[in-house]
Amino acid sequence: MEVTRPQVSIVIPAYNAQKFLARSVASVLSQKGCSFEIIIVENNSTDATLRVATALQDAHPGVVRVVQEKIAGASAARNAGLALARAEWIQFLDADDALLPGKLARQLQLTAPDTDWVIGELLIRWEDGEETVVPIADDPWQGLLFYAGLGHLNANLFRRSLADEIGGFNPGYRSCNDFEFFFRLLQRGANIVKDHLCAAVHFQHSGERITTTNLKEMARLRVALTKREVKHLKARRAQYYEANRETINAALLGALRKQATVDLPGAKHNFNEVFPEGYDASDFDRAFVPKHGVLYPFLGFGATECLRRFFSSFVPLGWRKFLK
Structure with a gap:
């Protein structure tokens, strides 16, 4: 039987995310008012991430799909998911973060035929419970230059055709890969729509992340x-x-x-x-x-x-x- 093409493909790169992955997937499954597929890209984890991902696939057949990417890093993992995506719109979601209720349907309603990129506000939740909202910059180039105000991969929505056109994520950037991606979108003249509501939660924690935490390398790449x-x-x-x-x-x-x-x-x-x-x-x-x-x-x-x-x-x- 032919499967209906989903409206959004959610790509979740996962590295040593056994403690968080179920929460991330649950935040997608609770979205209402749109159809979606979830692509979990397991990326060389040394914990039980693959087992957790497979269990989620078994529990939600036809919705959750698990693939593995052996090239290490967030860029390679996201590109692997992007290559398999079937929907017109792409939602990238970190395995240790979560979407807020209504995010997908609301942002889809904001799009027009010429929209390439929906930018949403991000909620940062710190380990002590404090929360910070990151607003959207009036000037996208200023948001890019100051590394704030262009939403976040979790809070944004991207037209798949443009993401494909610019080549996805740059494997040479083990960190800052999100803003390097944003830079090429702006270079290409992406048509932006702003969603002035919090769309996703970024959980600050001291655990491992798929993005490199080599601080010197991160700073070098940022410069x-x-x-x-x-x-x-x-x-x-x-x-x-x-x-x-x-x-x-x-x-x-x-x-x-x-x-x-x-x-x-x-x-x-x-x-x-x-x-x-x-x-x-x-x-x-x-x-x-x-x-x-x-x-x-x-x-x-x-x-x-x-x-x-x-x-x-x-x-x-x-x-x-x-x-x-």
Whole structure:
């Protein structure tokens, strides 16, 4: 018997997610008002993830499908699921996160024939129970540059044809792969619709994730990606670049500061390459420069960030927000 084509394909990459996978799948199964398929991509787990996934497939035949991807990493796992997806719309969902009720049907109703990408707000739930809502940026390029405001893979919805057209996820990015994907969507001129409601929950926890947690590598890739974005804006969107140059510089400075936290020599090298004339406050949007940035003209980027790292190591937790 022919199976009705689902409206949404949910791709769930899973690595050592035995404790969370059932919760993630349950958040999809509880969605109402649309048809869907769930593709779980088991990715070299060393725990019982495959067994949990198989049990979910057995419990929901025709809805849940389990495949394995031997190439390690979130990009490869998501691409494997994308290749098998049958629906017009793709929902990527991390195995340790969850969709909020009504997410899929609501976002499908927001789409039009020319919509490529639905961006939803994300709810972050911390281990102590505190919750933070990440709003959507008014300017998608600013959301990209500051790594906030373009939703989250869990909170968004993507037209499959465009995801296929841009080649899916870049295997060279073991981290920042979501924003590298977003970058290529914006480069291609994706037509965006915004969903100003929380669409998914990202659970902060100390357990393993499919995305690499090598902090130096994550920071390096973030700087490299930001440099690619700035290069694109200079070359292809010169008018936008000139109108937003100070904000763009501040975003690049922010990526360098993130790198300085875990790799000060690498950050200093990148700063000297990107800003060879040094720090000039007039070149940066003050709204995005940290308070300790007043020291940059006097001490330089490297020495200032070295001092920030030193004081951050022992000041009370409540004061550390002033040193970020």
